[in-house]
Amino acid sequence: MRSLIVLVMAATTTAVGCNMASDQDGRTGSGLLIGSDVSCPSCSIVFDSVATLEGAYFSGPTTTIARGPTGTFYLVDAGDALLKAYGSDGRSVRQIGRRGGGPGEYEMVRNVLVSDDGSVLVLDGRLGRLSAFSEHGEFLRSTQVPVFAGAAMPAVLLSDGALVVNARPVTVGDAGHALNVIDQNGNVSLSFDGTSADPRRRWVQRRLLWARSNGELLVARPYTFTIDVYARDYTKESSITRVAEWVPSEQPDQQPSDGVFDRPFTPALMEIWEDERGLLWLYMMLPSPLWEPGPPMQEVMSEQGIDEEAYRALGSRPRVETIIEVVDLNAGHLLTRMRLDNPVGAPFGGGYFARSVEDSSLGEPSLQISRVQLKR
Numbered sequence: 001m002r003s004l005i006v007l008v009m010a011a012t013t014t015a016v017g018c019n020m021a022s023d024q025d026g027r028t029g030s031g032l033l034i035g036s037d038v039s040c041p042s043c044s045i046v047f048d049s050v051a052t053l054e055g056a057y058f059s060g061p062t063t064t065i066a067r068g069p070t071g072t073f074y075l076v077d078a079g080d081a082l083l084k085a086y087g088s089d090g091r092s093v094r095q096i097g098r099r100g101g102g103p104g105e106y107e108m109v110r111n112v113l114v115s116d117d118g119s120v121l122v123l124d125g126r127l128g129r130l131s132a133f134s135e136h137g138e139f140l141r142s143t144q145v146p147v148f149a150g151a152a153m154p155a156v157l158l159s160d161g162a163l164v165v166n167a168r169p170v171t172v173g174d175a176g177h178a179l180n181v182i183d184q185n186g187n188v189s190l191s192f193d194g195t196s197a198d199p200r201r202r203w204v205q206r207r208l209l210w211a212r213s214n215g216e217l218l219v220a221r222p223y224t225f226t227i228d229v230y231a232r233d234y235t236k237e238s239s240i241t242r243v244a245e246w247v248p249s250e251q252p253d254q255q256p257s258d259g260v261f262d263r264p265f266t267p268a269l270m271e272i273w274e275d276e277r278g279l280l281w282l283y284m285m286l287p288s289p290l291w292e293p294g295p296p297m298q299e300v301m302s303e304q305g306i307d308e309e310a311y312r313a314l315g316s317r318p319r320v321e322t323i324i325e326v327v328d329l330n331a332g333h334l335l336t337r338m339r340l341d342n343p344v345g346a347p348f349g350g351g352y353f354a355r356s357v358e359d360s361s362l363g364e365p366s367l368q369i370s371r372v373q374l375k376r
Helices: 002-010 310-314
Strands: 027-028 032-035 044-053 063-069 073-078 083-086 092-096 109-114 122-123 129-133 139-144 154-159 163-167 178-182 188-192 208-211 219-220 225-228 236-242 268-274 280-287 320-328 332-341 345-347 352-359 364-375
Touching: 002 129, 044 073, 044 236, 044 332, 063 109, 083 122, 109 154, 109 225, 122 163, 154 208, 163 208, 208 268, 219 268, 236 280, 268 345
Parallel strands: 032 236
Antiparallel strands: 027 032, 044 364, 063 073, 073 083, 083 092, 109 122, 122 129, 129 139, 154 163, 163 178, 178 188, 208 219, 219 225, 225 236, 268 280, 280 320, 320 332, 345 352, 352 364
């Protein structure tokens, strides 16, 4: 597996030949359009190994893994659903909290966030509660928040201590989802960017969030590759749109596909973040050009359940490609990109990636943490 990591780290890019439209960058009345022309052919994207978390069993979602300001990693273990801390050296440090409904307990963690002072915030989608722990694992306090049924994905912590959560609006009679601003007392001060409730089109409620260092909020729609920029008062300022021949013009009209069965993977913007230089990073997944349709889901399912062997065979064939791009918003153009044949792991924390590996020496899984960076 270490050889695979080396291959990924070596897969830097300059001007990669991609089947993308060579749209011109440009500014419109509503925002910025980012085309496919690369403006920095000497730039490269590299993965640097950061740590290997020993015995960590993580399966997502990426909202349940975070990195603290001192390099400690926090994740919800997929085996026992407990929040655990790992040092920057990869060794297990402590368990934080425990299962249950009392103080310092949680039932269904949907978000793990770390504040600038190192406090660890746990958003429980079942209890509707936000709990805070010190960086040493001591329980500090909990606050009831109007977030239920696991709807709190994603969430982002702002510099003023407020939380923005993608969840159901709290006003009686409201439907669908909205971005709810929750203050430190657990009150919703504002709901914005709402969507209608249509159980047949739940994917239109998805959002990607990033809190900018200047206090603005980036809100991305994964299936149209559009990022809205909101000011400190949550008024929409502008939008950023990645334009290419493979980017759909509107949300899918049917359930997005993972490419396992008879439909190709639905192109999606999977994560966004800004680095310390203010450059915007886009992590995208597209259908592989080598993808071939398999049997429909109904042929793999039966009254006894799913045919595990058939499902594994379908899932192991070429399905997706990964593209990582770096955008210079000040200049208004794409700097460079990396294109890989497979996913590189679960992105989190602004440029960190977690990838499960099998550690034969320990006889148990571990989690390889790497960080993607731009080199000029």
